[in-house]
Amino acid sequence: MSTYIFVLGKDPELSMAELLARYPESKPQMKCADFVLLDLKKPLSQKEFDQLGGQIKAGKVFDTADKKYLVPKIADHLSVEHYAGKLNYGVSVYGWSEKNLRALLPDLKKEFKRRGISSRFVNQHFLNISAAQHKGLSGGKEVLVCKEGPDFHLAEVVAVQDIDAYSKRDYEKPFRDMKVGMLPPKLAQIMINLTGSEGAIWDPFCGGGVLIMEGLLMGHKMLGSDIDEETLQGAKRNVEWVKKEFAVKTTAELFAHDATDPVPLKQFDAIACEGYLGPPQNRLRSKREFAPLVSRLSQLYQLFFAALKSAGFKGSVVIGLPFYRTREGELELSEVIRGAEKTGFRKELDLKYARKDQLVGRQILRFRLV
Ligand SMILES: C[S@@+](CC[C@H](N)C(=O)[O-])C[C@H]1O[C@@H](n2cnc3c(N)ncnc32)[C@H](O)[C@@H]1O
Numbered sequence: 171m172s173t174y175i176f177v178l179g180k181d182p183e184l185s186m187a188e189l190l191a192r193y194p195e196s197k198p199q200m201k202c203a204d205f206v207l208l209d210l211k212k213p214l215s216q217k218e219f220d221q222l223g224g225q226i227k228a229g230k231v232f233d234t235a236d237k238k239y240l241v242p243k244i245a246d247h248l249s250v251e252h253y254a255g256k257l258n259y260g261v262s263v264y265g266w267s268e269k270n271l272r273a274l275l276p277d278l279k280k281e282f283k284r285r286g287i288s289s290r291f292v293n294q295h296f297l298n299i300s301a302a303q304h305k306g307l308s309g310g311k312e313v314l315v316c317k318e319g320p321d322f323h324l325a326e327v328v329a330v331q332d333i334d335a336y337s338k339r340d341y342e343k344p345f346r347d348m349k350v351g352m353l354p355p356k357l358a359q360i361m362i363n364l365t366g367s368e369g370a371i372w373d374p375f376c377g378g379g380v381l382i383m384e385g386l387l388m389g390h391k392m393l394g395s396d397i398d399e400e401t402l403q404g405a406k407r408n409v410e411w412v413k414k415e416f417a418v419k420t421t422a423e424l425f426a427h428d429a430t431d432p433v434p435l436k437q438f439d440a441i442a443c444e445g446y447l448g449p450p451q452n453r454l455r456s457k458r459e460f461a462p463l464v465s466r467l468s469q470l471y472q473l474f475f476a477a478l479k480s481a482g483f484k485g486s487v488v489i490g491l492p493f494y495r496t497r498e499g500e501l502e503l504s505e506v507i508r509g510a511e512k513t514g515f516r517k518e519l520d521l522k523y524a525r526k527d528q529l530v531g532r533q534i535l536r537f538r539l540v
Pocket of ligand 1: 375445
């Protein structure tokens with residue numbers, strides 16, 4: 171058993187929910203908005219970390235120290251396997267102001283000099299190490315210094331978000347339909363993890379198939395359907411592309427289906443989906459202007475949940491709904507949520523995913539039939 175620190179993404183609560191769903195037995199503990207501490211039975215690999223869209227980096231804890239021992243303890247750890255040449259390293263701090271790097275990094279350098287070791291830290295402008303900078307460490311290590319009360323957990327980074335792979339999947343896939351709004355691959359991974367399922371997952375509003383692609387990469391059997399035949403052809407092209415580019419062996423079944431019709435007679439354990447978000451918004455509107463769209467979407471989801479109820483589907487249903495920023499504040503599709511609850515589904519999770527400047531955000535919900 172080893173203790174790990176996970177540095178959370180820009181929506182910490184969603185990132186935390188992902189860890190809780192993925193590692194329920196490890197009892198993840200959120201120590202501040204920046205990081206989580208959790209015990210894992212098996213060593214964490216980069217491959218496993220690549221399936222966690224809500225996490226920025228992870229480090230294996232090697233010590234917990236008082237502030238006055240930080241420098242010697244970090245120096246001990248970084249120099250233990252260093253035999254010759256320049257020692258490259260980086261330090262990032264969490265739960266503690268980055269300003270502290272202004273003293274910590276030069277103090278460490280002095281400590282190495284005192285020990286007769288020539289060293290170089292890769293931090294730029296005394297700021298934390300980004301995922302891109304981490305790659306430039308060329309064999310050197312990155313240490314995380316994470317403050318919890320008077321103590322500092324020290325961890326060596328073992329996995330970092332692969333930003334290049336995410337942007338390849340996001341921007342290089344052959345079918346991109348800007349009209350339907352595309353789910354970011356990281357959010358698709360979070361949603362899949364939130365199902366808590368290791369088996370087959372159905373996306374009944376699959377669009378261009380982002381959830382399908384991410385699910386396949388995570389080793390799930392995936393089923394995807396959409397009402398629109400042309401979009402479905404696009405999803406098929408994307409799936410073929412991801413299978414070829416990322417050597418995926420699992421399969422996806424894609425078929426035309428109206429999500430308000432009776433649930434197809436197919437095997438799946440969970441549902442993860444993002445339905446229609448409405449047309450792209452280019453200006454701040456009033457709540458009233460959204461009324462026709464809200465009523466249309468409420469009807470659509472009402473029928474969808476009714477179909478799931480009729481089928482007696484007991485697995486988790488993770489769904490991304492739009493919410494709109496209006497002149498009068500945020501407008502959620504509360505009717506959809508109330509409707510699902512009236513139909514017999516319990517809301518287990520309700521979190522938001524949005525940039526501050528976005529007019530349309532996503533509300534990520536998990537329901538289960540009770
Ligand atoms: C926002 S898109 C999904 C985007 C998708 N998550 C992606 O990242 O590519 C919503 C999709 O729902 C589909 N849709 C709308 N109404 C539907 C219905 N009643 N049944 C099935 N699919 C439907 C649309 O054709 C569209 O492709």
